[in-house]
Amino acid sequence: MKEILTHINGVPIHRNFVENLPYNPHLKTLLKEKRRAGILGEVxxxxxxxxxxxxxxxxxxxxxxxxxxxxxxxxxxGLIIEIDGSSHDEKQVYDGIRQEYLESLGLLIFRISDFDMRNNIGLVMKDLEYFIIQHFGTTPSSKIP
Known part of the structure; x- marks a missing residue:
C-alpha cells in the first residue's frame, strides 16, 4: 500500500510520485516569462x-x-493541472499530442477552463477534490476483503 499523503473529505489520499521526469533546461527563460504573465485563472x-x-x-x-x-x-x-484559456481554442491537435506525451510518463491531467476558474472557483475546487479522491483515494468500498 502506498504512503498516505493527506485526507480529503475523510478519504485517505495515497502518494503517486512519478520519478525521473524529463526536463528541458532550454525552457527556463520561457518559464520565467509565463510566471510573470499572470493569467487571471492561474493567479x-x-x-x-x-x-x-x-x-x-x-x-x-x-x-x-x-x-x-x-x-x-x-x-x-504525479498530477498536472491545466487551466485552458482562449489560447487553447485553436490548438486541439497540439494539446492532444502534449497530453498523450505527458500521460505516457505516468502523469494524470486535470483540465479547468479559465472561464470556470474565474466564475465558478468553488465548484472547480470541489471537482479537483473529487478527481483526486477518484484517482488517488481509498474508500471503504474499494478495499478488497
Missing part, C-alpha cells in the same frame, strides 16, 4: 493552492516536464 488557482492550503498538498506553478511547461504540478501525486 486565482494559485491563491487557492499555494503553501499547502489545499489539503496540505504542495503544488508547483509553471513546471517544466520534457519539452512542455505545465500550469501546475503536484509531484507527490
Amino acid at each position: 486565482l488557482f494559485w491563491k487557492k493552492v499555494r503553501a499547502g492550503i489545499f489539503h496540505n498538498i504542495d503544488f508547483d506553478r509553471q513546471r517544466i516536464i520534457g519539452s512542455y511547461i505545465v500550469d501546475f504540478y503536484v509531484k507527490t501525486l
Whole structure:
C-alpha cells in the first residue's frame, strides 16, 4: 500500500510520485516569462493552492516536464493541472499530442477552463477534490476483503 499523503473529505489520499521526469533546461527563460504573465485563472488557482492550503498538498506553478511547461504540478501525486484559456481554442491537435506525451510518463491531467476558474472557483475546487479522491483515494468500498 502506498504512503498516505493527506485526507480529503475523510478519504485517505495515497502518494503517486512519478520519478525521473524529463526536463528541458532550454525552457527556463520561457518559464520565467509565463510566471510573470499572470493569467487571471492561474493567479486565482494559485491563491487557492499555494503553501499547502489545499489539503496540505504542495503544488508547483509553471513546471517544466520534457519539452512542455505545465500550469501546475503536484509531484507527490504525479498530477498536472491545466487551466485552458482562449489560447487553447485553436490548438486541439497540439494539446492532444502534449497530453498523450505527458500521460505516457505516468502523469494524470486535470483540465479547468479559465472561464470556470474565474466564475465558478468553488465548484472547480470541489471537482479537483473529487478527481483526486477518484484517482488517488481509498474508500471503504474499494478495499478488497
